[in-house]
Amino acid sequence: MTTETTEAPVELTRREAMLAKLESLHEEQAKAVEAGGKYIERHRQRGKLTAHERIELLVDEGSAFLELMPLAGWGSDFAVGASMITGIGVVSGVECMIVANDPTVKGGALNPWSLKKSMRASDIAEQNHLPTINLTESGGADLPTQKEIFIPGGRGFRNITRASARKQPTVSVVFGNSTAGGAYVPGMSDYVIMVKEGAKVFLAGPPLVKMATGEETDDESLGGAEMHSRISGLSDYLAADEHDAIRQARRVVARLNWRKKGDPPAPTYAEPDLDADELLDLIPTDLKEPFDPREAILRIVDGTSPGPGGNEVPFDEFKPLYGSALCVGWARLHGREIGILANARGVLMSEEAQKAAQFIQLANQKDTPLLFLHNTTGYMVGKEYEQNGIIKHGAMMINAVSNSQVPHLTVIMGASYGAGNYGMNGRAYDPRFLFTWPSAKSSVMGxxxxxxxxxxxxxxxxxxxxxxxxxxxxxxxxxxxxxxxxxxSLPYVLSGMVYDDGVIDPRDTRTVLGICLSVIDNQPIEGAMNFGVFRL
Incomplete structure (x- = not known):
């Protein structure tokens, strides 16, 4: 009797490896949701909603909430998620940046990673002209780490006031403590809602007041919601309970008279020609093995749609025979025109760098956002390549990336090593959004x-x-x-340090990028008129 054995197809091996990574990712993300441990139930027993429940009630029913930086603080001494939830959600039809303290994790105290996370959220709101909704319940700074928080933390208050000057309002909903420096969050916001018998907003609590001045007082008369609504005027709206506060926040946003200033997308578009589920089969278990990024692109971008204004081809490749290690071209995603740069083979040589620089200039000429898909080992090294000008050609590509004014989106699918990370618009080059797949790796070299x-x-x-x-x-x-x-170099480490905006399931890439492109449309896109000196 003979036993017949067959080797598993390459795609099946890749899929199993990716599914294992995704299972691990879900476990790590669950740590952020459950970071409060036993304090979650104690919080509910007090009649309070959790931070996630508050967000779920705040955003429009049936709409997506794009959580950002959920693994912030991973690998540090602090809880995964850094005692804060940030993300973009649609509230009363308006895309908003939502920042929610998690009071079940050390009372929502801010640590160095929550500060970094909140600053990144503020940058995203500014770049994409988003109103911000703060769901506040925090004991203030994590005192043992105050030296890392105090000085840079002042930028948060500055950012709120500057956002207001840009007609980009901040709505603060105060559910519980907002003390010391945290009192300035509602103090500097455009709209403030406080929950009756819940909100406590003061520069110093009763014990500190007694120690500093000898005055005897209590929470309500010193900083309660009714006092601020009736006497100090810090509160604009007094909410009966948490549900009422969220209802009032939605009403405030509905009355902002908010309008997108960018160009609307095409009214109709086709779903991708190829199945997004097959993205799980794409990434080799060994990142030194190349893969064709067109297989990813055709599962992310809009599909073929004949007729006036339709897509004759999903991906219109530019210069396909030149610099073939870098694949570039035009496509649409959820009806929005984009330019795509994707590593077809890991290494970048002079031809690829020059091709990229030209393509980036073209995107700026026609005010088109760019999407960078990483799988690069960096720029080519060796005597022949140095003599042929790899440094100046790589510099040309980085020059183009640095001075490009159209919005950039970045997804690290595989490797992202060395200066290739820079040329492909890594975090240091300020993409509007940057996400990684669980297969991603990034460092100075392999x-x-x-x-x-x-x-x-x-x-x-x-x-x-x-x-x-x-x-x-x-x-x-x-x-x-x-x-x-x-x-x-693994994605959790980079995500924990807030070097990306989240590790995502490859199958969600189209949806995530679609949300980002919609957010970008809050204001007009204008490409660069000038670039730095290209060393030809």
């Missing part, structure tokens, strides 16, 4: 390459000193360094 470079340097150093290089002894160091770099 772990094996970095460890190998250290070995070469150590070997040359020993030879210069006339010593014998201990290759066997260095093997342990090399393995340790390689493991360390591998760990530091």
């Amino acid at each position: 772990p094996a390459q970095l460890a190998g470079v250290l070995e070469i340097v150590a070997r040359e150093s020993a030879e210069k000193k006339g010593e014998v290089f201990d290759a066997e002894g260095f093997k342990g160091i090399k393995e340790m360094v390689e493991a360390q770099i591998e760990e530091q």
Whole structure:
């Protein structure tokens, strides 16, 4: 009797690997939702809604809430999520930045990662001209880390007032504590709603007032919602309870007279020609193995739709025979025109860099947003490439990326190493939004390459000193360094440090990018008129 065995198809192996990564991702995201532990039930027993429940009631029924930076603080001493929820939701038909303290995690106290997360949320709101809704219940700064929070934290108050000057209002809904520096959040907001017998807004609580001035007082007379609604005037609306506060917040937003200033998308468009579920089959388990990004593009962008104004082809590739390691072209996504740059093979050479620079200029010429899809090991090295001008050509591409004024979106699908991360519009180049897939890796170079470079340097150093290089002894160091770099390049680490706006399921890419493009349309798109000097 013989047993017949067949090797699993490549696609099945890739799918299983991606599904395992997604299962791990869901587990990490669940840690943020459950970060309050036993305090969640205690919070509910007090008749309070959780931060997630408040958001769910605030956004329009049936609409999506795009949570941003849910893994902030991952790998640190603080809870995953950094005691705060941030994201974009539609409230009374208006896209808003929503920032909610999670009072079940250390009373919603702000730590260094929540500060970084809130500053990023503020930047997104400014760049995309979004109103902001603060769902406030926080004990203020995490005092043991105050030295990391106090000075930079002042920018938060500045940002609220500058947003108001740009006619970009902030609505604060105060459910509980908003003390000390946190009192200035409602104090500087355009609209303030306070929950009766819940909100407490004061610069110093009763114990500190007694210690500082000797005055005896209580929470309500010092900073309660009724006092601020009837006497100080800090509160604009007094809510009977949390549900009423959320209802009033929706009413405030409905009366903002908010209008998008960008061009509307095409009224109709086709869904992708290929199945988005097959994105799970795309990414190799070994990122050194290339894959065709067109397979991803055709599962993300609008499909073929013949007729006037339709897509004759989903992806209209530009310069397809030149610099073929970089695939660039035009497409539509949810009816919006975009330009796409995607790494077809990991390395970027002079041809790819020059092609990218030209394409970026063209996108700016016709005011079209750009989408960067990463899978790059960086720019090519070696004598031949240096002599052919790889530095100046790479600089040309980075120049174009740096000075481009159209909105940029970035998705890191696979590798994103070295200066390739910069040329492909990594975090340092201020994309409007940046997301990673669970398969992503990003660092100065691949772990094996970095460890190998250290070995070469150590070997040359020993030879210069006339010593014998201990290759066997260095093997342990090399393995340790390689493991360390591998760990530091993983998406959870980068997401925990707020170097992306979230790790997403590849199948959700089209929806996530569609929300981002809709948000970008809050104001007109105007491409750059000038670029820096290109070294030709």
